[in-house]
Amino acid sequence: MSDLAARPVESGGSRESGGSRESGGPREPGGSGEPDECHESDGSGEPSGSDESGEPGGSAAPGGTGRRGPLLLVVGLAGFVTTLDNTVVTVALPTLQAELGASLAVLEWVVTGYVLTFSGLMLAGGRLADVYGRRRILVTGLAVFTAASLAAGLAGSAGALVAARLVQGCGAALILPAMLAVVAVAGGGRERSAGVAVWMASGAAALALGPVVGGYLAQHAHWSWIFLLNVPLGVLCVALAMAAVPESRDGTAARVDVPGVAASIAVLSAGTFGLTFAAELGWTSPVILAALAVSVVSAAAFAVVERLGRDPMVDLALFRARAFTGGVIAQVLWGLGVNGVFFFTALFLQGVLGFSPTASGLAFVPLALLVAVVTPLVPLAERRLGAARTVALGLVLVAGGMVAVAFLRAGDGWAELLPAVCVIGIGSALTMPLGSAVLGAVPEGRAGVAGGVFSVAREMSGLFGIAVIGVIVNGAASFTVGYSTGLLTAAGLVAAGAAVSLVTLR
Structure with missing residues (x-):
């Protein structure tokens, strides 16, 4: 795989050094967050645009050769655990039902609760990473995910387990977009391809191994290890991310687009709920129709907010x-x-x-x-x-x-x-x-x-x-x-x- 080597900041970029900010080159007009142009890529070109690196001492944005292995390991482990938690629980549901005395409705929320918050907050997580720093949001997401995994493993009731799964999804929603953003700014096309390759391979492994791992642990150990397994992996990820992932952020973003974030959460959460429970409740159920209506109306509101906002979360350009x-x-x-x-x-x-x-x-x-x-x-x-x-x-x-x-x-x-x-x-x-x-x-x-x-x-x-x-x-x-x-x-x-x-x- 290609080396995630350190690269000097291109002319036209910006970065912070020792707390002061040097800037040069084209800026986004009016501080609106709208790029001057969106460059197409064949998968091998350099991304363009203004970006800040928060590395102390003005080190070049994205990382030196010594960070290559640990950075790819962070990408692989983070991609693995977030995908694994989408599949690992399903085969252990009978065991959870027997030991926690959970109803079928509650068991559904053990699975779908994670998906609901994961999907609903992912877009917001991506913008938070751009504004507040990709490493900061990645580490925060990993910490939340790891703590929630510990809480899920120690849960003594079905309600506590569902609550922990909801929080797990929140952490994963911060991890995935921040991780992909780290990959995107990790250098040129080859470096980006290497990061995406590791993410894809780890996701495929988790997708295939999830049912196997979940079934084995539920049968031969205890269902709690399905979640406790994430704890040491999460701690390792946090340590590696702190050491190997360089900080970077959108140098032109002054604030978070709160109306856009709220609208995106409403769109995705309501849409996820409607699509997940439509088969059980029926497409004509008032609850499903209401959820889908909220999603559609929120999507229209999101489009208007993003078009008119001064610093839109998703620049439609x-x-x-x-x-x-x-x-x-x-x-x-x-x-x-x-x-x-x-x-x-x-x-x-x-x-x-x-x-x-x-x-x-x-x-x-x-x-x-x-x-x-x-x-x-x-x-x-x-x-x-x-x-x-x-x-x-x-x-x-x-x-x-x-x-x-x-x-x-x-x-x-x-x-x-x-x-x-x-x-x-x-x-x-x-x-x-x-x-x-x-x-x-x-x-x-x-x-x-x-x-x-x-x-x-x-x-x-x-x-x-x-x-x-x-x-x-x-x-x-x-x-x-x-x-x-x-x-x-x-x-x-x-x-x-x-x-x-x-x-x-x-």
């Missing part, structure tokens, strides 16, 4: 950058397809193919291993093919693997499943330049918001995908037919993402 907008759209299409069917895959493996719970969990391990093995090689493909064709090829492979799974039937086993899983794994790794292209298409001062937008696109599209594919599955004559139809629909969405990538990431 960012979407003029073709690579940024195209990358976000491609991410949404990927999330709609892949995350939408992932939710139903374990049911398909066990109920149709006859896999045991352990075997169905292990079915995802080859995918994670291939992502981890292939991802370091992706920069070579990117340099030869370019970001657009590399990402498009990856999405086409993912879509092809999904089509292959759609034609599996009862009686098929590992021999029929494994080739499709491997194709999906290789394709997923090849999509790595997508995140790098999106982060590289915006000014450095907006890196936190860009990471927040990209992360929100990933999370919310996944929830919407589950809802859409769920309608298809539940409306079919049988689960097998519904799952196959859902897979083919999802494959079409992912293929559309390949077309968008090919056009916009050039």
